Amino acid sequence: MNKYNRIFRNKFDKRIFTIFCGCTLVPLLVIFCIAYFQVRVNLKDQNFRRLEQTTKAVAMSIYEKLLLLESELRVHPETIKNTPKVPFSLAEGPQHFVNITTIYDLKAEFDDENSEISITERFNSLKNWLNNGMSVLLTKSISKTISRIYMVSIMSDEKGIVIGEINSTYLFGIGEINILPPMTELTVFDGKGGILISSVDAIEPLAQVLNEKISEDPMSRFLWKNADQRYYASRKALFMESRFKDAPWEIVMSQQPSYIYGAMSNFKIIFPLLVLLSVLIVIWASIIFIRRNTGAVETLTNAASGLLVFSTDGSIKQCNPFMSRISGYSVESLCSSTIYDLAYSSKTDNITDAIRRILKKKKPYELFEQEFRHKDGSKVWTLISISIVRDESNEPLYFIALIQDITDQKQSAKEKSSLQEQLHQAQKMEAIGTLSGGIAHDLNNILAGILGYVELAKMETDPDAPVRGRLDKVETAVLRAADLVLQILTFSRKGKQDLQHIYLSPIIKEATKLLRATMPKNISLQLDIKEDTEKVLADVGQIHQIMMNLCTNAIHACEENGGSIEVMLESQMIPAGNTDLNLDLESGNYLKLTVADTGCGIDKNKLAYIFDPFFTTKEQDKGTGLGLSVVHGIIKSHNGTIEVSSEPGKGTTFEVYLPVAEVKCDDKSDKRNDELPFGNERILFVDDEPMLANTMEGLLISLGYEVACFTDPNQALNQFSLDINQFDLVITDHGMPGISGLNLARKLTQQRSDLPVMLITGYLDQINEEQLAKAGIQIVANKPLQLPQLAQHIRELLDNDNKSQDFLLA
Secondary structure, X not given: OXXXXXXXXXXXXXXXXXXXXHHHHHHHHHHHHHHHHHHHHHHHHHHHHHHHHXXXXXXXXXXXXXXXXXXXXXXXXXXXXXXXXXXXXXXXXXXXXXXXXXXXXXXXXXXXXXXXXXXXXXXXXXXXXXXXXXXXEEEEEOOOOEEEXXXXXXXXXXXXXXXXXXXXXXXXXXXXXXXXXXXXXXXXXXXXXXXXXXXXXXXXXXXXXXXXXXXXXXXXXXXXXXXXXXXXXXXXXXXXXOOEOOOOEEEEEEEOHHHHHHHHXXXXXXXXXXXXXXXXXXXXXXXXXXXXXXXXXXXXXXXXXXXXXXXXXXXXXXXXXXXXXXHOOOHHHHHOOEHHHHEOOOOOHHHHHHHHHHHOOOOOEEEEEEEEEOOOOOEEEEEEEEEEEEOOOOOEEEEEEEEEEOHHHHHHHHHHHHHHHHHHHHHHHHHHHHHHHHHHHHHHHHHHHHHHHHHHHHHOOOOOOHHHHHXXXXXXXXXXXXXXXXXXXXXXXXXXXXXXXXXXXXXXXXXXXXXXXXXXXXXXXXXXXXXXXXXXXXXXXHHHHHHHHHHHHHHHHHOOOOEEEEEXXXXXXXXXXXXXXXXXXXXXXXXXXXEEEOOOOOOHHHHOOOOOOOOOXXXXXXXXXXXXXXXXXXXXXXXXXEEEEEEOOOEEEEEEEXXXXXXXXXXHHHOXXXXXXXXXXXXXXXXXXXXXXXHHHHXXXXXXXXXXXXXXXXXXXXXXXXXXXXXXXXXXEOOOOOOOHHHHHHHHHHHOOOOXXXXXXXXXXXXXXXXXXXXXXXEEEXXXXXXXXXXXXXXXXXXXXXXXXXXXXX
C-alpha cells in the first residue's frame, strides 16, 4: 500500500487516475455488452440458416424415397411381404412397408383393424391417375392428430391394385440419414394437418402454430412453445402433385434455445474474466501514465545516460548514478563539485560558450562534444546536450545536461581512420613497387650494356695499365647497382631469391662503409666481426638489405642525443631444446649477427608490435613501418629468427640467427677458373636494346663465336626459317615488343627440337618451369651477365649431348 501511496502523491494524481479509469472502463464495458448481444443474434441467425438448409435436404430426400417406394410397389408386388415393425437402423429390403394387400376385384373392400377404406367409392377419382401410371398417397386418421400413410398403385400386369402401408419409422430414418444437427426434432404433417411422424413430445402446440401463423410461403421460420419448452423452427412445404395424388406435406425442423445458445456459455464465463483483466490493464496503464507524466526526473535518474542538474554558476545540484560510472566519482562527490571540475582545465570553453548562448536565447539547447577527466586520470569523450529551465518570470533557474559516453565510438573512429591511412599507405607502396619494377627492368638493360662495354674495354686493355684498375671499379659499381636492382625487383615481387653459399663478413663490412658516409658525426660505429665464421645459404642482396635496415634504425634512435652503434658477428651453437636461449630454432650451428645501439630505446608496450606491418615508433615523415616487417620476413625465409630487447633511454639490441650451410668439399662455388672457355660455333642473339645487342655481339666475337644479332624478333625468326641448321645456339631476351623471348623460343624449337636456347632477363614474371621446358629453354640467366658466366653457360649448352632436357636457372 505504501508503494501506491508513493505513486499517488497528491489529490491531483488521484483525480487523473479516476478520470483515466472512467474514460476507459465505461466505453470498454459498453463495447463488451454490444459484442455479447451481437454474438447472440448472430448465433440465432446462423442456426436458422442451418435449419433451413437441413429442412430442404430432408424434404427432397423424403420425396425421392417415396418415388422409389412407388416404383417398387407397382413393379414387383410379389416380392413384398408383410413384416413386423422394426427400428429403421435394422430395416432392410421391404421393411419400409408395414402391411401389403393386393386387390383383384375392384369392387371389394380393404379393411384393416382400425378403419375401412372403400376403394370402389374413391376409384372414380383415382382411376385417371392410376391408369396413367401414377400412384396415390392416402392418409387415414387414426386419432385426432396421428395419421397413417397408404400407397396405392396398379400392378405391373394391370390386373389388380396394390395397397401398401408405409412404415413411419422408415420416414424418420430418412431424416437421420441427412445427419440432423444435435438436439434437432423432426416432424412431418400430411395435407390435412395430421401428423405422419414426429420426435416432439408435445405436438399439439406445434400443429396449432402451423394452422394459425404459417403463411403460404413454401419456406418459413417461426417460434413455438409448449408449457415447458420454447423452440426455434423451420418449415418446408413439400408439394407432390406432380407424382402423387395428395395434398402437400409439411416438413418441420425445431431446436431448443439451450442448444442454439450453448456456445454462449463459454462466453459468459470468459466475459467476467475479460472485464476483470481490462480493469487491471486500465489501472496499470493509469499508473504508468501518472509516473511518466509526473516523474520525468525520476525516469531520467535511472536512464542509461548521465544526468546533471547544475546552477548558472556551474554548481552541480543533482545527478544520476550513471554519471558516477562515466566520471568514476560518487554521487555525493559530484554534487559537491562543478561541471567545470569534470572537464580538463584547459578545455572548458565549450561548456562556457554553450551556457552563454543559451542564456542569450540564441538556441533553446546546445549539443557538443566534451572531454571529461575520469577519476583514474583517463580521458572520457562525451556528447553533452544542455538545456535551461526558467521560472514563471522567464528567469533561469537551473540547467539540465544529458551526457552520453562516446569514448568507444571515438576509439572506433580513430582505429578506422588509422586503418584507412594504412590502406592508403599500402596502396602507395604497391604503386611504388609496380613503378620501381618497370624502372628496374629498364635499368637492368642499361647496366647490362655498361657491363658489356666494360668487359670489352678490359679485354682490349693491358692488365698492368692504370686504366684497368678504374675499369675494375666501374665493374664493381655496376655489379652493386645490379644487386640494388635485384632488391627492387624482389620488393616489387618480380624477382626471386638468389640463394648462394656466402660469407657474411664482406657484406657486413661493405654495408657499414656505405653507412659511415651518411652517419651523423655524434654517432660512432664499431665492428666486431669474427673472420673464421662459416658460410650461410642466403641471398646477398637481402642480407645487405637486413644490415641497411637495422643500422638505419639504430642511427635514427641515436641521432638526437648521439650515441654508439656496435655490429657483431659470431658463431653460435644452439643445443637441443635451447631452454637457456629460449629461441624458436632447431638445434645446430648458427651465425649470430648483433646490431646494438645506445639510443632512445622502445617502450615495453610497443616492443611486441615492432615487426607488424605499418607499425612504427618514428615520426610521421621518418618511416613507413615496413622496414622491420620486411627484415622479419627475409630472416624467416632463410629459416632463421630475430630477437629484440630494449629499455627506454638505454638503447635497443637486435640479434639475428641464420643457420650455417652444409658445404661439401667439392663445392664448385669455391673453385675459380680464370680461363675463359672459347668456341667457334654460330650464335643467334636477339635483344630489342641496340646498345645491349652491340656489346653482346662484341663479347661473343671476342670469345671466338660467329654472331648474328637482331633487335627485331620477327626478323630473327625469318632468318632462322631460311635454314634451321645455320645456328648452333640461340640467346634471346625475354621482354621484347611483338614477340616475347618465351614465344620466340617456342617458335624456334617447333622448327628444330634439338636447338639449345638461353633466355636472359631482368626478371621472370609469372613464368614457371613447365612453361620454360615446353619452350625448349635450357638456361635462364639474370641481367646483367658477366663475361665469365656468359662463356660458361654457352659451353654448358653447346657441350651438352642431351640438349632437350631440364633447364638450368642461373
